[in-house]
Amino acid sequence: MPYINVKLTPEGLTPQIKETLIADFTDILAKRLNKNPATTIVIIEEVETDNWGIGGHSVTRIREGN
Amino acid sequence: MPYINVKLTPEGLTPQIKETLIADFTDILAKRLNKNPATTIVIIEEVETDNWGIGGHSVTRIREGN
Amino acid sequence: MPYINVKLTPEGLTPQIKETLIADFTDILAKRLNKNPATTIVIIEEVETDNWGIGGHSVTRIREGN
Amino acid sequence: MPYINVKLTPEGLTPQIKETLIADFTDILAKRLNKNPATTIVIIEEVETDNWGIGGHSVTRIREGN
Amino acid sequence: MPYINVKLTPEGLTPQIKETLIADFTDILAKRLNKNPATTIVIIEEVETDNWGIGGHSVTRIREGN
Amino acid sequence: MPYINVKLTPEGLTPQIKETLIADFTDILAKRLNKNPATTIVIIEEVETDNWGIGGHSVTRIREGN
Incomplete structure (x- = not known):
């Protein structure tokens, strides 16, 4: 019955990684609770x-600064 | 003043169906409360x-299995 | 598989009304999609x-003004 | 540590405006709390x-009516 | 029409501060967009x-450590 | 930078379990991404x-039926 919402920037989010994350998160709640x-x-x-801000700047701008 | 957030996979979500859902959800809160x-x-x-998991698998994979 | 999140101020939200809302929302998605x-x-x-704002004021303050 | 989620229709949301909103929202919480x-x-x-409803209609339809 | 959701730990959140935050956030979207x-x-x-984690620990534990 | 929101019914959610969940979820994103x-x-x-519905009924009612 639990509901887990994960927000992430898109880089690296292949279908295979998403499958893995879904399995991992589901397993934690089965194991712990x-x-x-x-x-x-x-x-x-x-x-x-562009739509994710931290420290008062977008992640786009933060990465440009690096 | 209420706020309703509905998350769905996209199949079948035509503009007309979305209009209908918006009307239906709004009507329920007017009628009941x-x-x-x-x-x-x-x-x-x-x-x-790919981004929706249930039962530890993505809906993409579940549908492939059917 | 759908997920519906409803945010409301608490007045009138008896257990019976919540049952009814849960049934109503679930029925709409069964019927329409x-x-x-x-x-x-x-x-x-x-x-x-106190925690719900609309029009730049909390609902608490808006109701005091009525 | 705060988390702010803003939902908006897309018109006018240039990268520059998003930068400004991120800075503004962050500043408010620094200043006030x-x-x-x-x-x-x-x-x-x-x-x-199409996906945003208010008053029982989508914003798409409301704008067509104006 | 915008929707803003702010999640915060409760300390300092008096009714007056909440009024101020509601006004501030509403003003930003009026002014910018x-x-x-x-x-x-x-x-x-x-x-x-207890329910807010950052850096792999709850804020409760982080504050105890300070 | 990720954000994870977990919604659960309260039974069993001791401070220690919450610490564990926070650590587990954080570790997954460090390890996988x-x-x-x-x-x-x-x-x-x-x-x-009372506020969580599945299958058209509240969890309160479902548990009473068991």
Whole structure:
């Protein structure tokens, strides 16, 4: 029954990695809290670097500065 | 004043169906709780099947298995 | 598989009304998009009127003004 | 440490405006609550007008009616 | 029409500060994007320090360590 | 930089389990995607069983039926 929402910038998010993350997150809740995987939902949301801010700047700008 | 967020995989989500869902959800809160439709917000978020997990697998993989 | 999140101020949200809202929202997605109720999740979040703003004021203040 | 999620329809959301919004939101929490900008996250989500409902209609339809 | 969700730990969140944050966030979207305050929603969610993690630890534990 | 939001019903959510979940979720993103734990945020939201619906019923009612 749990619901997990993960927001990430898109780089590296291949279908295979997404499969792995879904399995990993579901397993944690099964192992730690005995939650039923059959009703555990994981939603991965990809957020462009222009739209993600930290430290008062977008990730786009932060990466340009590096 | 209510806020409703609906996350769905995209298949079948035509503009007409979205109009219908917006009307339906707004009507429920007006009918059940007398909420004012003028300030009821409905946001529909379409989540790709690679990004939606249930039962420890992505919906993409589950559908391939069927 | 759908996920519905409803945010509301708490007044009138009895257990019976919550049951009704859960049933109503689930039914809409079954009827309009043939979504399986067994994996449709509805989460109702109650937000205090101090914490809900519209028009630049909290609902607490708006109601005091009425 | 705060987390701010802003949902908007996409018109006018240039990279420069997004930078400005990220800075503005971060500054408010630093000024009002002394929150550390270094761990303040701002996520801007762009929602198409078909997917945003208010008053029981999509923003697409509302704008067509004007 | 915009929707802003702010998650914060509860310390310092008096009703007056919440009023101020609601006004500030609404003003930014009016000023930067000409968004109508009448339909701008701000929801402030207070998250206990046990339930907020950063750097792999809860804020409760991080503060104990200071 | 990632953001993880986990919604769960409250039973069993001791401070120690929450610490463990925060560490587990942060570790997964470090291991799978090389994400920096220092800016990985995990927020655990506890949802009462009256407010969580699945299969068209609240979890409260489902558990009463068992």
